[in-house]
Amino acid sequence: MTLNNQKNIFIQEELERRILHGLSCEWEEARFILVPSYRERFHKPLFRLSDMKGKWGYWSGERNEICMSRALVLNHSWDSVCDVLLHEIAHQFTDQILGISNEPPHGPGFKRACHLLRANPKASGNYTLLDQKVLDDSAASEDKIMVRIKKLMALAQSNNQNEAEAAMAKAHEFIKKYNIDILERDGNRHFISVFIGKPALRHFQEYYDLSFLLQEFYFIYGIWMPAYVMDKGKMGRVLEISGTVQNVKIASYVHDFVQRFIDSQWDKYNKDGRLSRYRRTDFAMGIIRGFHSKLRRQNNKVKDEFALIKIEDPLLKEYTAYRYPRVTNISGKAVRRDKSVLKDGIDIGKELVISKGISKKGGKKGLLIGNGA
Numbered sequence: 001m002t003l004n005n006q007k008n009i010f011i012q013e014e015l016e017r018r019i020l021h022g023l024s025c026e027w028e029e030a031r032f033i034l035v036p037s038y039r040e041r042f043h044k045p046l047f048r049l050s051d052m053k054g055k056w057g058y059w060s061g062e063r064n065e066i067c068m069s070r071a072l073v074l075n076h077s078w079d080s081v082c083d084v085l086l087h088e089i090a091h092q093f094t095d096q097i098l099g100i101s102n103e104p105p106h107g108p109g110f111k112r113a114c115h116l117l118r119a120n121p122k123a124s125g126n127y128t129l130l131d132q133k134v135l136d137d138s139a140a141s142e143d144k145i146m147v148r149i150k151k152l153m154a155l156a157q158s159n160n161q162n163e164a165e166a167a168m169a170k171a172h173e174f175i176k177k178y179n180i181d182i183l184e185r186d187g188n189r190h191f192i193s194v195f196i197g198k199p200a201l202r203h204f205q206e207y208y209d210l211s212f213l214l215q216e217f218y219f220i221y222g223i224w225m226p227a228y229v230m231d232k233g234k235m236g237r238v239l240e241i242s243g244t245v246q247n248v249k250i251a252s253y254v255h256d257f258v259q260r261f262i263d264s265q266w267d268k269y270n271k272d273g274r275l276s277r278y279r280r281t282d283f284a285m286g287i288i289r290g291f292h293s294k295l296r297r298q299n300n301k302v303k304d305e306f307a308l309i310k311i312e313d314p315l316l317k318e319y320t321a322y323r324y325p326r327v328t329n330i331s332g333k334a335v336r337r338d339k340s341v342l343k344d345g346i347d348i349g350k351e352l353v354i355s356k357g358i359s360k361k362g363g364k365k366g367l368l369i370g371n372g373a
Contacts, residue, residue, distance in 0.1 A: 286345020
């Protein structure tokens with residue numbers, strides 16, 4: 001065996017070790033949603049990875065083991081992994097706590113376990129993973145309003161600032177119309193919850209500012225959730241957004257677009273490298289604030305009967321109240337800002353236009369609108 005092969009095997013083994021540790025940490029986190037009487041009796045199983053086909057994971061009562069697909073954990077996003085993991089934890093709970101053995105695998109007892117754990121009863125077999133749902137940019141996955149929004153995003157690439165601004169404003173108007181139409185029809189709608197950005201032990205203030213912007217203008221609900229940070233081997237936090245698949249796609253795209261815009265503008269602004277990471281936060285917060293004021297100004301200019309309506313989806317509110325039963329507010333300490341850097345960021349943010357033009361495919365979500373026609 002060559003030295004390179006040995007090194008690759010070591011890297012693979014170390015990665016899988018971290019993943020197994022991550023599954024263990026996520027199991028602990030999932031358990032805390034249970035009432036104490038269940039939580040105290042529910043004990044951690046063994047975890048294993050396997051090259052399985054036809055399923056993403058399974059629970060083995062005989063082995064007291066949750067086995068996860070190696071292809072899943074190596075090639076898909078961590079929220080997709082956790083979605084499947086929680087499904088298998090529900091099987092464990094059905095078996096060990098509810099003591100149900102005379103029902104079909106996905107029978108009433110299992111559904112009760114899923115309800116208690118906030119698990120997805122469908123996350124098994126040939127289930128379409130979360131990142132696959134969000135990355136699905138095929139024509140079959142789109143409705144007419146989404147196709148129209150994508151075309152307007154394409155027009156927003158115009159080198160003419162006025163044309164680009166008008167196209168982005170029209171796209172936001174269509175997004176609003178889409179959500180008003182949903183509420184008017186009052187039909188059943190499916191919500192999903194996905195991670196955007198990366199789990200980390202610490203997030204700077206601009207990440208929270210951007211999450212507030214997404215909630216205000218893009219019809220999603222956002223919350224900072226515990227999540228495993230792979231490179232640190234510890235639990236950290238990540239932004240999880242909930243909404244219809246269409247709104248989650250748009251919000252994910254905007255999130256990544258704004259982040260990349262901030263990166264590119266900061267490289268220009270700090271080309272000599274003299275400014276610190278804290279000044280980058282000032283600059284990024286400025287860009288987000290400038291863009292926020294622009295979106296609010298555009299909203300106020302809309303001359304239609306819905307212009308002053310604050311759109312709230314009662315079914316999304318019900319969904320998030322169930323999914324997140326224990327929500328706490330966290331406040332950080334005040335930090336001194338460089339007002340000149342902040343102002344420069346605000347000025348640049350006021351010129352930001354969200355357009356179709358960044359595209360990416362693969363295991364990570366985001367940057368979706370650029371993939372289609």
